[in-house]
Amino acid sequence: MPSEDSLSHNLPTQSVSELSGALKRTVEESFARVRVRGEVSQPKTAGSGHCYLRLKDDQAVLDAIIWRGTLTRLGVRPEEGLEVIATGRLTTYPGRSSYQLIIEGLELAGEGALLKLLEERRRRLAAEGLFDEARKRPLPFLPRVIGVVTSPTGAVIRDILHRLADRFPVSVLVWPVAVQGEAAAAQVAQAIAGFNALPPDGPVPRPDLLIVARGGGSLEDLMAFNDEGVVRAAAASTIPLIAAIGHETDVTLIDHAADRRAPTPTGAAEMAVPVRQDLRAHLATLGQRLETATARGLDERTRRIEGLARGLPNLAHLLDTHVQRLDDRAERLRVAILHRLTRETARVDQARARLRHPADLIARKHDTLAHLAQVLAQAGPRQIRDAARALERLSTRLRPDPLVRRLAEGQRHVSQAGERLETALNTVHTRKTERLEALGARLESVSYRAVLKRGYAVVRGPAQGILDSAGAVQPGMALSLEWHDGRVEAVATPPSAPPAPRARGRRPASPRQGDLLDGL
Template identity: 60%
Template sequence: MSDLIDDPMPGENAHEYTVSEISGAVKRIVEGEFGRVRVRGEVGRVFAARSGHLYFDIKDDRAVLASVSFKGQVARFPVMPEEGMEIVATGKLTTFPSQSKYQLNVDDLRPAGVGALMAMLEKRKKALAAEGLFDEARKKPIPYLPQIIGVVTSPSGAVIRDILHRLRDRFPRKVLLWPVTVQGERCAAEVAAAIDGFNALAPGGAIPRPDLLIVARGGGSIEDLWGFNEEIVARAAAASEIPLISAVGHETDTTLIDYVSDRRAPTPTAAAEMAVPVRMELLAWTEAQGGRLARAATQGVAQRRQRLRDVARALPQASALT
């Protein structure tokens, strides 16, 4: 009799879930269990949408994590992710039940240490150098005595004071300040816009067009100076029709803008010294040249007077001609 009764299949008495129930449970577990997470890995594929959103992969040698950052989040990034860059991303895991997928919504992204930044910097340097943007042949001469100097820097702090003080000591000139943020996520865009803005000024317009630009900020870590390593800043400096002196950081600091600028100054104070001569030295030189000119003129007149006397002695006396 027992042979006529089939044994129940394993799991036959288990509860039946709908697809939505399973997907919802997975969503609650994944998003509830992890919350905000920090993930370290290498940036893979990067896609910037026209909407301003950024889609990219974070990977290691065994797995890939799809990631997204929305326009407002991207604007706050200190650096933009590039393929091959080692990063630490912070955000929240989200799931898409309709697609059976999950991804990381990244709201903070930073290079994984100085080594990652330096590797990315070298990659950019090679790319820009290959385009010829570092060639000495394309660099413009610095005007000897510019009438108007445009300065791109922070409106507060020691840098602008040092530049103005040094110019006043050496040879007072008219200075136009274009205030910018010199650190953080807004730095690169503002500096590039300032360089472009000065170049866009029409000669003889209401706002005079500078004869020389100085882009400056004080010293800091590589992270602090990173805005001046962004490609948008390097390209704006390279495209500047106005001669440009870069003065970013201290003497040992080097950024991408230094390679494309027409002159690189080790400090903002040194940039002011490159921009103008010393007025008193120039006056002394002018006075010395005037003295040399006067002495040469006096000597020339004396030589010609003596020559005239010599020629006159060779002439016969007027009485001998009659």
């Protein structure tokens, strides 16, 4: 029977890199998508723009990295002691035999306390009777004018106008407001009160129906519509009001105070006006067939592209380890260069200290010659001959060749040491520069600047933060627009009311609105 030692020799031998790579693949496949809750500790942003930090609880610590491109898109910035929920994937760093979390999303972990606060506010307002069904008013069957309170630049107003045009074209007044942020709640409440304050026979027609709308978002994004002032303004409105906030699963306090709640902004438009089904049945059928064909064609092409994309490697994942190794090598290179310069400087100083200046040697020998000349002046013939022989020996020793040779050897040694140092530094610098340029080219291939060259632009606010939605832009705000070839400073201006929708191929509307049955 073979011994245990002989069996162990049958195991395949792996290199350290092979074993580290197998372990890296195992961890990344098993933990490709994880959510971790913990406290941020020791956040540090490297010179490359990547953020290194730790997530910890009372029993364990987990290293984590946020790449520069992801860090600029996060709504929550990692800070010391902040409790967060991080979404990402696990990977390893073979250079240090450690595992770490690559963070792709970050959110606060305090939603439970926020929900409790909203529930207490809902109960208090309900006790005041603001949510009673008895005070809710019926919606008008055919409103002549509809007032919409929403962002003028978002997709919500376009969806509402599109749905109204499809079902029953009516006049629409848009009161532009911010639907997210600190000023959103006050603007929404003022817009509802402003529509109610319009006189019935004034120059601006008073709406027969109000729609307060906003697209979907997180609980924090929808907090403006949970504000007590907004709820009270909706309850006090004398104009029937439809609340269309978020998606069907999103419920805010204004939904309870409104006369009707719509699951989506498009659903609010459907509640507001009836359908001209008799006259538009054929067009609706053709439109549905076109939409179905387009959706089917897009779905087929999307599935084909997704199938082809699955065979391509993720460039960002391929560069993760190399980017981190580049940061590590850059730091080691800086320390090595400083150490090498210090050591070579010390050697040059030592060689210079051992050299004696030729002027010192000549001065000493000159004193000796002066003394011999004085003795010669006082000596006899024999002493003169002895002095001549001594002078000849001294002249031989005073020949400049040995001194010059020693000085030249010292200078040559210093020059050779300097050349070797310069050659070594140039070699290291060239190698690191080539590697950095190669990695830089790979990083540039996935850079957002390649997108800018196709005609897009990045919009930044006063604090140079990227504005990723139109709702974040306030009138009068200083903006910085970045193209691929430079930046331009601009100032946001209040948007103008959109023109009334016109059907394709129709003539301009006459002063009196005609009936669709005219001419039939």
